[in-house]
Amino acid sequence: MDTHEPETLKLLIRELTQLINAVLMQSPELRSAIQGIEEKGYQVDLMLASLTRIQKKDAENTSETFKPGPTETDQEFLKTLRIRWDGLSNS
Numbered sequence: 001m002d003t004h005e006p007e008t009l010k011l012l013i014r015e016l017t018q019l020i021n022a023v024l025m026q027s028p029e030l031r032s033a034i035q036g037i038e039e040k041g042y043q044v045d046l047m048l049a050s051l052t053r054i055q056k057k058d059a060e061n062t063s064e065t066f067k068p069g070p071t072e073t074d075q076e077f078l079k080t081l082r083i084r085w086d087g088l089s090n091s
Helices: 005-025 028-039 072-080
Strands: none
Touching: 005 028
16 A cells, blocks of 8 residues: 555545535525525524545455445445435345
8 A cells, every 4th residue: 555545535535525515605506595594694504414435446346246225334324314225125
């Protein structure tokens, strides 16, 4: 593993976060909704809960090992949002 890899990854994730924020703030609907709330005398602090999962690609991640549906990480994230997954299971 390259000693600079973790730092490079942090920078890339920071850039991704900034791009997501920029895209959201370009939404006329979002700006309008925020402006409407502010006109009523409230301050809006937009905080988004996000989970970004980054995994190293390897030979084990092939189509033969792919299992449809949410992973354990996905299920934990959905649980924090109080979303129940009722997908079909082959187990």
